[in-house]
Amino acid sequence: MEYKIAVLPGDGIGPEIIAEAVKVLDAIAVKYNHRFLYRYGLIGGAAMRQGLDPYPEETHQVCTEADAILFGAIGDPLYDNNPDAKVRPEQGLLAMRKKLGLYANLRPVKMYPELIHLSPLKEERILGADLLVVRELTGGLYFGEPRELRNNGTQAIDTCVYSVDEIERIARVAFKMAGLRRKKVTLVDKANVLETSRLWRRTVTRLAAEYPDIELDYMFVDNTAMQLIINPARFDVILTENLFGDILSDEASVISGSIGLLPSASIGDHVPLFEPIHGSYPDGAGKNIANPLATILSAAMLLRTGLNLQAEAESVEEAVEECIRQKILTWDLNRDNPAGTSQVGDFVAGILQ
Ligand code: IPM
Ligand code: MG
Numbered sequence: 001m002e003y004k005i006a007v008l009p010g011d012g013i014g015p016e017i018i019a020e021a022v023k024v025l026d027a028i029a030v031k032y033n034h035r036f037l038y039r040y041g042l043i044g045g046a047a048m049r050q051g052l053d054p055y056p057e058e059t060h061q062v063c064t065e066a067d068a069i070l071f072g073a074i075g076d077p078l079y080d081n082n083p084d085a086k087v088r089p090e091q092g093l094l095a096m097r098k099k100l101g102l103y104a105n106l107r108p109v110k111m112y113p114e115l116i117h118l119s120p121l122k123e124e125r126i127l128g129a130d131l132l133v134v135r136e137l138t139g140g141l142y143f144g145e146p147r148e149l150r151n152n153g154t155q156a157i158d159t160c161v162y163s164v165d166e167i168e169r170i171a172r173v174a175f176k177m178a179g180l181r182r183k184k185v186t187l188v189d190k191a192n193v194l195e196t197s198r199l200w201r202r203t204v205t206r207l208a209a210e211y212p213d214i215e216l217d218y219m220f221v222d223n224t225a226m227q228l229i230i231n232p233a234r235f236d237v238i239l240t241e242n243l244f245g246d247i248l249s250d251e252a253s254v255i256s257g258s259i260g261l262l263p264s265a266s267i268g269d270h271v272p273l274f275e276p277i278h279g280s281y282p283d284g285a286g287k288n289i290a291n292p293l294a295t296i297l298s299a300a301m302l303l304r305t306g307l308n309l310q311a312e313a314e315s316v317e318e319a320v321e322e323c324i325r326q327k328i329l330t331w332d333l334n335r336d337n338p339a340g341t342s343q344v345g346d347f348v349a350g351i352l353q
Contacts, residue, residue, distance in 0.1 A: 002035040003307050006066035006271075008059065010193045011045040011089060012280025013341075014072025020292035021070060021299040024319075025350035028312050030305065039066065044089035044280075054092025060099060069100075069273040069305030070299060073280035094156035094312060097137050097309050097339025101268035103166070104173040105135040106301075107249040107277055108263070111230075111256055114326050121229060126255050129232035132181065133252060134174040134247025137266055139166045140196070162196045162241065167203040173267070174239035175211040184215045184236035184250065188224045188244055200241065202203025220246070228252055253277055258292030258332045263298035275300040288340040291322055291330040296348055319351040321328035 007022065009015040022038065029036050041059035044210075048054055063069050074093045079085055094101075109131050116123050143160030144338060178185045187204050189197035208216045219227065219243045227234060230246065232255050240248065253259040259278045266273040276294030284290045297320060304313035323329070328347040331338035339347070 002160075003068070004037045004066045005066065005302070006036045006059075006069040008039070008043045008063075008069065008188065009046070010043050010072040010074045010280065011076045012073055012282040012285045013143050014044075014046070014074070015339050016285070016288065017276065017290055017292040017295040018070065019065065020341060021295040023037065023345045023349045024316060024352065025299050025303075026039070026068075027140060027349040028309075028316065029032060031307070031315070031352055032310075032312050034312075037084070043071070044092040045079060047092060047146045048076070048079070048087065048089060054087060054089050054097070055083055055095040057159050059193060060096070062099060063096065063271060063273075066271055067295055068302045069150060070295075070302055071273055071275040072295065073276065075280035075282070077282045086306050087115045094142060095259045096273070097266065098143065098287035100270060100273065101138065102266035102273055103136060103138045104170055104267045105133075105137040105245065106173075106177065106238075106265045106267065107133040107135060107245075107252070109133070109249075109252045109255055112261070112321070114250055114324050114327075115257040115261075115333060120254055121232075126232055129235075130178055131232060131235040131250045131252065133238045133240070133245055134161075134170065134177060135249060136170045136241050138242075138268075141162075160194070160196050160241075160243075164199065164203050167200050168207055171204045171207050171239060174237050175214050178214045178237040179211070182215055182236040184217070184223075186235055186238050187216065187217070187218050188240040189220050190221050190244075191218070192220060192262035196241070204239065214221065220268040220296075225251060247265075249277060258291060260294050260330065260332050261297070262300050263296075265301045267305070272302075272306045274298040274306060288342055290337070290341050292331050292341050292345050293323070293329075293348075295338065296320060296345070315352060316348070319348045322351055323348050 009018040039062045041062040085295040141160045144161040191197040253262045262277045264277045300313045302317035
């Protein structure tokens with residue numbers, strides 16, 4: 001079969017980790033007799049450095065014409081420490097999410113037994129941790145209006161706004177995902193304080209009646225931050241709004257030992273996007289030290305969720321597991337004898353040959 005994949009390397013380590021994921025996809029194409037047609041697009045600082053918008057129209061075209069999008073990372077120090085900048089690279093990612101209607105962000109957190117000792121948490125606490133953060137991605141404080149400086153720059157306002165429709169569509173994703181897992185959804189909010197959170201509770205509680213085999217419980221976000229450290233295994237699916245999901249998914253990621261291992265999928269009504277959850281790690285750019293596994297695992301999610309290629313996705317995941325067993329790992333996971341970014345990609349692709 002032939003598939004169109006939009007490839008957006010982005011900033012920092014983005015191009016290097018994407019190159020390794022493409023290497024792995026190429027190996028899958030040979031093994032399973034597919035053709036992947038890659039079209040590349042600029043985004044973020046990489047686009048701005050060419051004098052373009054952080055999400056240029058050309059890139060949007062490439063995305064809308066693809067079957068799935070593989071994205072690297074965004075963020076460029078050139079634009080970071082200037083709060084007065086009108087345009088910043090991150091706006092490219094936000095614009096892409098909004099324009100492509102990518103409202104559901106799925107961030108699975110999985111333990112690898114061989115790496116359990118690398119977790120900052122004690123082994124007995126994290127044993128059995130296997131959770132999925134379902135983060136709302138196109139609403140809340142990230143997009144609410146008004147958002148502006150006021151009173152000659154002495155005051156600033158952001159707006160958190162959610163509608164029942166927005167909550168329902170993401171809640172359905174969470175209930176469906178839970179149905180494929182351990183059948184439990186925890187709605188994370190701040191309903192003791194926020195009106196939006198209370199709307200989430202009412203809406204999700206009502207919707208839960210349509211999913212009688214799924215257990216629903218509720219947790220405040222501050223408590224969740226604590227429970228993720230004390231007892232992460234209690235969670236199956238965490239359903240939450242945009243900003244809480246951003247924060248909690250970074251926190252949850254280190255349970256597994258490195259943020260460099262975690263893939264994600266962003267899904268909407270059209271073309272889905274797959275990306276590692278980590279950032280652009282500018283200090284590591286161009287040094288062949290960044291961990292490509294999160295991007296390679298994002299390519300696996302792309303195969304499974306984006307192109308409906310189950311066996312292909314499993315092959316990639318098994319190859320990554322083998323890579324971990326053989327300790328072919330970058331320095332974040334192997335201080336003593338670190339492999340380079342390209343070496344890890346070569347190893348995974350090699351297993352698939
Ligand atoms: C993420 C990132 C983005 C976000 C940034 C880069 C805008 O942190 O995907 O989690 O906040 O959503
Ligand atoms: Mg984040």
